[in-house]
Amino acid sequence: MTTDTHFPYRVLGCQQDNSSVRILSRTYDGGIGSQDWSSTAGFESGHLAADPLNDDIVYGGNYGGYISRLNHKTGENRTVSVYPVSPIGDGADTLKYRFQWNFPILFSPHNPKKIYAAGNKLFVTEDEGQHWKAISPDLTTNDKSKQVPSGGIITKDNTGVEYYCTLFAVAESAVEKDVIWCGSDDGLIHLTRNGGMDWELVNPKGMPEWMMINCIEPSPFDGGTCYVVGTRYKLDDETPYIYKTTNYGKTWKLITKGIPSHHFARCLRADPVKKGILYCGTEQGMYISDDDGLNWDAFQLNLPTVPITDLTIKNNDLIVATQGRAFWILDDLTFLHQLTNEIRNEKFHAFQPAVCYRMNGYQNKEVVNEGMNPVNGLRLDYWLRKAEDSAKVTISIYDKKDTLIRTFTSGSSEKEEACTAETGMNMFVWNLNVKGADKVDDMILWNGNIGSYKIPPGEYKAKIKADQDSVMVSFVVKKDPNYEISDKDYTAQFDFLNTIKKKFDETQKTIKDIRNIRNQISALKDKMGDDYPKDLDSMGKALGKKLTTIEEHLYQTKAKSGQDVLNYPIRLNDKLAGVFDAANQHTAPTQSALDAYNDVAAKIDLEVAAFKTVIDTDVKAYNKSVRDKEIGLIMLKK
DSSP states (O other): EEESSSSOOEEEOTTTTSEEEEEEESSSSSOGGGGGGGOOOOOOOOOOEEEOOTEEEEEEGGGGGGEEETTTOOOHHHHHSSSSSOOTTTGGGGOOOOOOOOOOEESSOOTTOEEESSSSSSSEETTTTTTOOEOOOOOOOHHHHHHHSOSSSSOBBOTTTOOOOOOEEEEEEETTTTTTEEEESOOEEEEEEEEEEEEEEOTTTTTOTTOOOEEEEEOOSOOOOOEEEEGGGGEEEEEEEEESSSSTSOOOEEOOOSSTTTTTEEEEEEEESSHHHHHEEEETTEEEESSSSSEEEEEOOOOOOOOOOEEEEEEEEEEESSSSSSSSEEEHHHHHOOOGGGGSSSSSSEEEOOOOOEOOOOOOTTSSSSEEEEOEEEEEEEEESOOOOOOOOEEEEEEEEEEEEEEEEOOOGGGGGGEESSSSSEEEEEOOOEEEEEEEOOOOOOOOOOOEEEEEEEEEEEEEEETTTTEEEEEEEOOTTTTTOOHHHHHHHHHHHHHHHHHHHHHHHHHHHHHHHHHHHHHHHHGGGGGHHHHHHHHHHHHHHHHHHHHHSSOOOOOSSTGGGGGOOOHHHHHHHHHHHHHHSSSOOOOOHHHHHHHHHHHHHHHHHHHHIIIIIIIIIHHHHHHTTOOSSSOOOO
């Protein structure tokens, strides 16, 4: 299993008796569906390697030493095998090179043009497979007795799957160039520290014979440190074997304390952010160590009990490949990097959040036959040692100028305004949206109400307050790199959307005030019945007529259903909502949008001014008449 450099990144792997596959790790929708995956290079068994300079190009292997280079953009699938002579029907003992059916293929972490492929020797190319060069001798036992044709007396099965004495795991140190580790399926570990010019056998002392070297993980912090996982389950030995060296293989230590004796290990990855955290996949689940392998603890969480065939870490996500239960991703290891035993004794603790992206999409927790998206936006983790029933948590979001953007409170009746206050760990997610305009009951708008919209990329702060304790944490919002828009343009867009929303709020408030005045006049007339003065009634009708004229300019009052606006033209508030929609995209405001806003806003200003005139004159006169007639505020309806 591997990943690519696409945003969002894709996960790539192979499915036995099926195709290779690449699938998005998240989408702009609510889940990860069939439309988000495709087959890729290679076939059912091989390793995959996505070009770090062009994520549309993928190299994939299969049995027989086959390597393909697939360009997803053009569809070209080119054979670039090290030695393209088919071995079908032959035993391994007759071949020039022996390739395992899932032989390693990988890019160098130091040279994005260098690709390694491993048979019984290690090969390298720097021109996309046009030329390959062996940079090692045979790094296996080359035991000819283990290379004869497979099968029985009646029929043989020489597809290349059963070949032995091959390299099974290869890795180059990411921190020290030309330090390359190779492990074979017949129990040999070799190391070169000069890019293949010299090789040294570095097997751990006492390691059982015929160990399949299943996984090699060089330390992301130190060139001399490496972890090796071996398996012997094919020899009926289910013991976990994990070895660690800190001196380029001169000495090794077995590090399996805490892993049951029958949970043989398959793979291991070292956390690239926090030194000492290791993740291990075994035949029966996941394990974690926070002390560099001295001790292991179960790390199953909600993962089904299933063989873990590979692990990788990408953008602080832990990605798990299983045998029969698909890919799984543990999103955002940031919280895990900060977790300590001391935190459990604290009354309240807030964790520093990870960088988040301004992007579309959301997490649908009820997906069916789809993968689940990670949460979208800001994730805040905080710990409450004991939350009483009266406990109150408030989360306030500020921009870099300390301007309050949003506030969330535990116990809020509004789901979008709520956070939690529970004993233990709490997780809060904000989708980076500021509040939209309040809705007006029974209002039909073709362009809809102005909804929530996202903040621009930049630096922000979150204040998390638990009763009397509070912590301020900073966080960064980055733009979606798939859109060619600058942070400055996003800020200009956000400011423009705020301007539109403010004008829309003013418009809607005017409409609500008009309706409120009309309702009060009607209520007074209804209460007084026949005692309602005729001159006051005349004033009320004249006032109501002026208000109705203003309201009908601001809103299409004849619209009683969604299709009515096709017959009765939309009015100013609806037109303003349309300008908002036109501007709420991944671009700076267009001049046309600015011009349209100015035109609509100017017309709204005229109506608002007319309303204020009615308030200052007609409403004032009506109220004076009510007072002059000494009409009581409280009365019984006749």
